[in-house]
Amino acid sequence: MSRRKYVILLLGVFTVCMALTLPKLVKPGTTVPSFGGQPRSQQTPEIINGQDTTTTIHVALSMSDAEFIYWSKLNDEFNARHPEIHVELMNYPQAEAYPEWIRQSQVGSPIDIILMDNTMIREFAVTGYLSPVDDLYAGDTLADQLEALTDSLKWNGSLWGVPVDSDPLFVVWQDELLRKAGLDKPPVSWTTLLTVIETLKSNNPALQLIDLNPMDGRHWTAWLGVFGGNAKDASNMTVLSDQAQQQLRFLAEQDVKLSVQHTAGELNSWVERLKKQELLSAVFSWSFYNGLPDTARKQLAIADSASSLAWSGGRSFVLTAQSKEQEAAKEWMSAMTLPDMQSARYTELGKLPARKSVYQSGFEWEYSASRPPNWLLDVLDQPLFTPDPDWSARWNRWSDLWKGLEASKPLGLKEIDNLIRAWNGAQKSGAKGAAGNL
Template sequence: MRRGISIAAAVTVVALTASACGGSDDEASSGGSKDPKDISGTITYWDTSDAATEAPTYKALIGKFEATYPKIKVDYQNVPFTDVEQKFKSAAKSGKGAPDVVRTDVGLMAEYASLGYIAPLDGTRALKDTADFQSVPLNTTKYKGKTYGVPSVTDTLGLLYNKKLLKKAGIARPPATWDEFIADAKTVKRRTGAYGTYLNPDSYFLLPLLYSNGADLADPSAKKITVNDAAAVKALTVAKKINDEASMKVDFANAYQNMQAAFKNGKVAMLVQGPWSVGDDLSGTAFKGDEGNLGFAPVPAGAGGRAQAPTGGHNLTVYQGSRNLDASYLFTRFMTSTQSQIAIAKGTGTLPTRKSAYTGEITADPKIAGFQPIVEHTARARVALPQVGSLFTPLAQNYVKILQGDVSVKGGLDATADKFKDLLPGYSIG
């Protein structure tokens, strides 16, 4: 699920002046006793952005950083997103080969912090003007009262829809609740022949249903596993209904690819999806040459009356064992400044985390304009547990069994809770 844009757009980054990306006076006021111009050393940066479509933008910014601070050199390394977690944990644990700065998925923050692999950044020059950050991505940097990262890019799940198909079906606006979603999906099928939706059976895409029905995976404050409570059962019952009554038949072996193909080619009217998919969506017959046909809306609300979806994106984190902390903090600050975020948004199409980066030029991108209010009003951080990433595997396994009818909703969630108990020592169920 990578994001992409023309590499040619990245060329605009080269035109940025050094002062626009954060000059010495600005940096000198951001914490730390040493003058930024006197900081020296070589730092390694692991970047997980798409090597072909996004990395050129980051490399151009690094060039500007080195020009601004000539005593600091950056060893840029592009590490595949799918490999970085295990690679970083292995290097940090052994104390050999870990980068000074790493682009970290927001879902890994609690785990890295709990293991002592990343440095707390409060009071360092890495953090500046925190009030300018959107609260949602900033919340993903926190663990046990400390700040362990600086928000770089953000995203969430929303409802993408084919405007023409909804209009043809006589539907005036996208559904605001899951009940409306199911009803509209049926209406689309009846009146247009296209399917209303394609349910993604991945557990991450289940979170909007859980959240909007007042459910979550666990409650750290009470040390309780909640994935099988009454609210979660209600959420999964709705998911099962969507699968059985509103969705195109799901190919569980290739669900994501088939879901995307069906939507972008006009065979499906609505998808719960993220901004990373938009480039692919616009390449299909339903939207190519007709980008205005793609609509953006929040995910539907549930019984709890709220529309909520998980916060995604990446933070910049600093390795606790770095021998060049001052340079690492300065680099992190530079790469997350307003002007750097503007350059990143222009070059990659990803959403900034600073309010001041949402200039008219940036919001002219329909994708960014469409998802900005969705992030602000519906995104929420995932439960801050070191084991949160591991919880998705048993949830996904049992979610598929529920959708396929192999187990009941309650039975599948009870089995999930039992697996959670092994992963969350000291937690009780219910």
């Protein structure tokens, strides 16, 4: 063989070897240039006997752009650690998520996992759109879950979701005003509150009892469930009791200026009014409370009794019945709900973790924005109600009832009486489709 032919042969062998080995030198999840000159993220599939063995799963989310960026970073890290699994995230607008997930469940879309509000899960489970995830609670995992967050995930002897976090609503109180009324903590009974109001209003007739979002059914449920004996009834969404009706009418009488117009931007004005002792209480989400300046937070008190909505605002991963890659999907869900992951998300997003163990290192007396308070275990680690198959439908009717208020009108006794009659009438008749008549 001539020298020239020998050199050509060596070059050919070298080229073939480089073509076969170069892809293996690029780590999964790294950035490589595309043909267009712009960087792109490459997920290199595992090749065995010439076959692509990478499993692709799709996760549906519904959240703000800022939170989606955070979850995308977590997912990129997972993809880099698991080259055999490629996870794609999809973010749906909040107003479109629920009907779109229903539609896709009916037609059999490729979605494997949904990060779903706890209030939706029973409906999806009962209609056959989900697969149970009991095997993800093996060992000590179930014992580490908070009861208030897993209750709404139970149906037919199985668990249909894995809790991720919670951003519950709480009624917060102006601490100095409570002290002026002779209390060292928020009232836990209805009769005590009536005494507090009578005492405070004798010196300040313009004092407002509470501020909340009148068009949000969750806010009303938080108000109804804050006093002893009402929590379970409020959570079950049953017929309004005499005390519940009295609470609603009393609120309309006290807060005759309460307007249905309410925006997120008004939250800061709430805080200022609380600081000035013009407002006794308000309904806040935990993440909002957690983000307040220390000076404002020190003037507020939260009752350490169970809130009827301790579980609401919670989100869980659910596994769709149509998923063809359930094992890979469960591996991703398990990785994303580990205690360390939940602790880091609390620091970043302010949403409460779903694992008891994350609270055990939390503060007890001194406040820390980076760790959840361990006194919340008393609120979140107790069952509040037993879900039934019609609960989700009742919740939707309750939400629609308050959304139907006219934004241009103040909320008074007449409106409250109409709402009470509409709700109790629908509940007593048992009409599942009564939402439009409320």
